[in-house]
Amino acid sequence: MADHAAGGNPSRKVERPMKITRIFAHRVQLPLHEGSYQWSGGKAVSVFDSTIIGVETACGCVGHGEVCPLGPSYLPAYSAGVRAGLQELAPHLMGADPRELGKVNQRMDAALKGHPYVKSGIDMACWDIVGQATGLPVCTLLGGRFGDSVRLYRAISQLSAQEMAANVSRYRDQGYTRFQLKVGGDPDEDIDRIRQARACLRPTDRLVADANTGWTQHEAMRVVRAVRDLDVYIEQPCLTYDECLAVRRQTDHPFVLDENIDSLNMLLRAKADWAMDVVNLKISKLGGLTRTAQARDLCVSMGIAMTLEDSWGGDITTAAIAHLAHSTPEEFRFTSTDFNSYVTVSNASGAPQRDNGGMRASTEPGLGIKPRAEVIGPRVLEVTQ
Numbered sequence: 210m211a212d213h214a215a216g217g218n219p220s221r222k223v224e225r226p227m228k229i230t231r232i233f234a235h236r237v238q239l240p241l242h243e244g245s246y247q248w249s250g251g252k253a254v255s256v257f258d259s260t261i262i263g264v265e266t267a268c269g270c271v272g273h274g275e276v277c278p279l280g281p282s283y284l285p286a287y288s289a290g291v292r293a294g295l296q297e298l299a300p301h302l303m304g305a306d307p308r309e310l311g312k313v314n315q316r317m318d319a320a321l322k323g324h325p326y327v328k329s330g331i332d333m334a335c336w337d338i339v340g341q342a343t344g345l346p347v348c349t350l351l352g353g354r355f356g357d358s359v360r361l362y363r364a365i366s367q368l369s370a371q372e373m374a375a376n377v378s379r380y381r382d383q384g385y386t387r388f389q390l391k392v393g394g395d396p397d398e399d400i401d402r403i404r405q406a407r408a409c410l411r412p413t414d415r416l417v418a419d420a421n422t423g424w425t426q427h428e429a430m431r432v433v434r435a436v437r438d439l440d441v442y443i444e445q446p447c448l449t450y451d452e453c454l455a456v457r458r459q460t461d462h463p464f465v466l467d468e469n470i471d472s473l474n475m476l477l478r479a480k481a482d483w484a485m486d487v488v489n490l491k492i493s494k495l496g497g498l499t500r501t502a503q504a505r506d507l508c509v510s511m512g513i514a515m516t517l518e519d520s521w522g523g524d525i526t527t528a529a530i531a532h533l534a535h536s537t538p539e540e541f542r543f544t545s546t547d548f549n550s551y552v553t554v555s556n557a558s559g560a561p562q563r564d565n566g567g568m569r570a571s572t573e574p575g576l577g578i579k580p581r582a583e584v585i586g587p588r589v590l591e592v593t594q
Contacts, residue, residue, distance in 0.1 A: 227306055227342065230594045231265040232299040232331070234292055235585040239277065239523050239552040246551075247367040249393025249423025254280045257521050258288035261556060261585050262295065262330035264307055270341055272307065273557070273580055274333030275525035276326055276493050277548075283421075284468065284494060284520060286326040292590055294327030299592035307335040308342060310499045325471075325496030326520075332497025333529050333576075340575030347529070347577075348570040351502055351536035358567035359534040362387035362417070362516070362544040364551075365406070367394060374405040384566035387415045387544040389444070392432075393423020400435045407439050415544070419444040422468055426452045433460040442487065445469070454484050465489060465516070476504055480511050487543050489516040492529060505537055514543040524549045524560030527568075528576045531561040535570035556584050 239257040247253040259277035281287035301320035305313055313335055317328045340347045348354050363380040365373050365388055377388050390406050392399040403418050410416060418441050424432065429446035433456060444465035447453050457464045467489035470476055479485055488508060495501045501517075508515050517534040519526050527549040534545040547563045549555065557578040561568040571577025 226267055227270070227308060228267050229264055229302050229305050229307055230267045231263075232295065232302060232592050233263045233265070233588045234295055234330075234590040235261040235263075235580070235587070236292070236589045237261055237523065237554065237556050237585050239521075239554050239556070241551055242553055243366060243551075245366070246364070248391040248419075249367070249421040250282075252280065252282055257552065259521075259523055259526075259556070260288065260291040260295075260330060261525060261580055262334050263580075264331060264334035264338060266307060266338065270338050272334035272337030272341065272575065273525055273578065274330035274337065274497075274529070275522045275556070276330040277520060277522040277526060278326060278493070279520045284326070286493065286520065290324070291327055291330065294321060294324050295331070295590055296592070297321055298327060298331065299590075302331065303592070303594040307338045310335055310339070314497070314499055325500070326493040329493035329495075329497040332499050333492070333525075336498050336529075337575040337578075344574050346570060346572055347498070347532035347575060348536040351498070351532060352506075354535050354570065355537060355542070356535070356539045358564070358569050359531060359542065359545050360387060360567055361385060361547050361563060362389050362415075364389045364419075364546065365391060367391040370398065370401040370405045373402050374409050377406045378409045381410065381414065384563070386413065386566055387417070389417045389419050391421065392418050393420030393446075396424065396428045396431045399424075399432055403432075403436050403439065403441055407441060412440070415442065416440070417442040417444050417465060419465075419467075420446045422446075422448040426455055429456045430459060433462055437462070444489070450475070450479070450484070454482055457484055463487065467491075467516075471495065473504060473507065476507060480513065485513070487514045487516060489518065492519040492526075492533065494520065498529060498533060501533060502536075505533065509538060509541050512541075514541050516543050517545045519548070522548045523552055524555055524557035525576065525578055525580070528557070528560045528571065528578045531568050531570040532576065554584060556581055
């Protein structure tokens, strides 16, 4: 009416501003097909505790993200901490424009020091909104779609050498050509695990022995010397960066760093030290798609190949991984993973599905997913303006 009285067009749609008016969360349990997932130091998880985050705007647009730590003993992150951190952060984001991702991240950093994993789901949801608002898939916004699909790896849970080799063979028959073998246990057993797994593979397949910080420096040296005749990558053998660097300097195996690379500063330091050939970038470890894309672009400019993934998750996390990876030039894309194929629960429709060892990012706007209301259940957290 006011528009008409002022002489304007009475049929013109008056749009509500694009500002955040509500942040909410759901808790979803994700059991594993294999029953449990085991890695270094006897760590194991059988059901993952995932948090689905929603960011809603005044114009009715809703974006979604997901954060799912690999238990509380892997990285400085835990599932209950995601939800507690959201309760702390959400009031500071009311009224913010979710399309202004730099400002959103600056607000989050000002309101909560550290805790990047808490911020990851909000940032992911904002990217989903940007895609919906522009009518573009997130991978287009992150740089474009490179190649037809994203090559996947399969993580092989730590068991006996024979069982792990059998699992490698089973997943190879399903189309996987990249395998991340969970070692970091007794060095003699790990040597046997690596040898038996490599014997199952074709020469063109890639095997990564991922210790997840589980070896001491002298144990790592024993292992790399014992398998020096094999085609295998060594990933994150020790807890500290300096220990990993010492091992790196005494082996000619391709080397991967993961847990130690938690910031752009560490990435630059590792590049200056020639500390790795491949780096593992996890979305929640770095604080969301915005910060991970910054690290990704830096790696491309420095010529470093990447594994692009997250700590864990379901369909929404897998969708975000696919968009990040598909927007990365193929020559720097070592591998990624499809976490939704590991779990028995689908928390969203529209997510990428594995196809002969690869996956494709959605061509729909945003992340291209829609949470399943019957699966995610009631909200466990809600903050409104």
